Amino acid sequence: MSGKVVEKRKASHIEVCTRRNVQARSVRTHFDEIHLIHNALPEINLGDVQLGTKLLQYELKAPLLIEAMSGGTPEAAKLNAILAEAAESFGIGMGVGSQRAAIEDPSLEYTYRVVREKAPTSFLIANLGAPQLARGYGAKEAEKALEMISANALAIHLNPLQEVIQIEGEPEFRNCLSAIHDLASLLGVPIIAKEIGAGISKEVSKAVEKAGVRCIDIGGAGGTSWAAVEYYRADKVYNAVQKRLGLSFWDWGIPTALSLIEVKSSTGLSAIASGGVRNGLEVAKAIALGADAVGIALPFLRYSLEGRDKLMKEIDFILQELKTAMFLVGAKTIDDLKKVPVAITGTAAEYLRFRQIDVESYKRRP
């Protein structure tokens, strides 16, 4: 596929995501069934709460990431600049969108390079797709993607749902795991296996851990639905089959909170919780479940279109909410928050029991 085709598609993804309701309809993240236990005697002051933490050995001033979205078009370069300025000013991490467009057409590299220019000290994540790895991309392309933004880690996106519904999709995932394994042994930076809205199971997380992946970006169901995005794109060109698939699989996937528990209960991997996280209380819940950081995509895209100040204000709100939740459970630090008691109720508890996922460690917390 030529760089121009990939570039056009990226522009249409951003357009659909900003103009249409592309979020989950019936599936939800299940953070509503994760309960932090109120501490009426927190024995700390709000001012004592510290958000600083580490992700894959890199310092973050708060456990938050702007998820992979943008790059590949002039408009996307502007968005990337705004997102990167915000990341730098809060000391949080950021991922860029798939760099395939620039690998195929180097004239588009500037749309990604701008991120490192605007965020010289931030934790940055490069991005390539698993199907590209399986079909010929290797260390050369990965190193190019890393160099483009002096990245600290490489995300390999796993997006079988999107590939099967996308009109130009390439639902070809044979040999992806061995390609990831080969890459992990060659690269000098950690690899993050990343879903984009359908979540990652304990089985897949164990397999990628064995292949040398160091971190999972959950990308669970309950937020942006890529079946929905591709439904709208199929609708535009009257593609009845892809449209029908998009509708039927709109809410497909493992809900974010459940996927996070699947991954944390069965591997030693770092985890970024993402997919439908929309406020700082949910960020706190994700960290209490074991996430090292939390990623947000669609809301940040929409705020960034309204300008840098709007985006910065939203990030500030989220961090205030996170601090408030930490105060109310008596957690001074992010490490403390990872140890507070939680309760899991309703369908979430039932699902985890059925999946034979051991939640004893959450129960045993003091």
Ligand SMILES: Cc1cc2nc3c(=O)[nH]c(=O)nc-3n(C[C@H](O)[C@H](O)[C@H](O)COP(=O)(O)O)c2cc1C
């Ligand atoms: C406009 C847009 C473009 C995206 N492009 C990519 C991409 O190129 N690579 C990737 O790994 N994820 C991509 N994503 C997925 C996000 O990184 C994230 O996993 C997903 O949107 C779920 O988070 P959310 O519910 O907060 O939006 C994109 C998301 C959006 C909204």
